[in-house]
Amino acid sequence: KNQVEQSPQSLIILEGKNCTLQCNYTVSPFSNLRWYKQDTGRGPVSLTIMTFSENTKSNGRYTATLDADTKQSSLHITASQLSDSASYICVVFDSGNTPLVFGKGTRLSVIA
């Protein structure tokens, strides 16, 4: 069964610190992997999308990595801000004509 597992489930960090969120998947065949940010009570917003051939992609202070061999991805947040407090969701597309497989997300809290 196609699955996406994220860790940690929740994380609390001080403002200005860096953090890394993990995503492991068993989706096959793999097409692409996306990271979304979801603020409380809002819809998710796409941060980045990575295809099989991409190892690293940045979007401002967010950097996503992908290792298609080990089926792992990470999202690194640099110099965290209070506004980074949200759930971060890893989503994988299996290149079939079916919708995406969502992880349960990591709940990040940035405190002053």
Place this chain on the structure above:
Amino acid sequence: DGGITQSPKYLFRKEGQNVTLSCEQNLNHDAMYWYRQDPGQGLRLIYYSQIVNDFQKGDIAEGYSVSREKKESFPLTVTSAQKNPTAFYLCASSLGVADTQYFGPGTRLTVL
């Protein structure tokens, strides 16, 4: 002003009543989706539509119904057969199923 809209933001209904959630997009996207999100849980797919007049069941379609009579609209009806309808409902759209999904702001349904 392009985007995807959902209405209302909050909805209250008595147990046993059917209720319809609205989702409209003016992004000219072919694909539209309905997800359900419960506290501490990931997004679960209810129904999706790849093209007008066609839709497919997702992982948790029981107790829900949809229609796709127009490209711009994909309403979701929560029927009295849905055992636990209280949840946060998210609608999304994308050019095709392989493309980035854009989410609406969500509707929080509470059944009393």
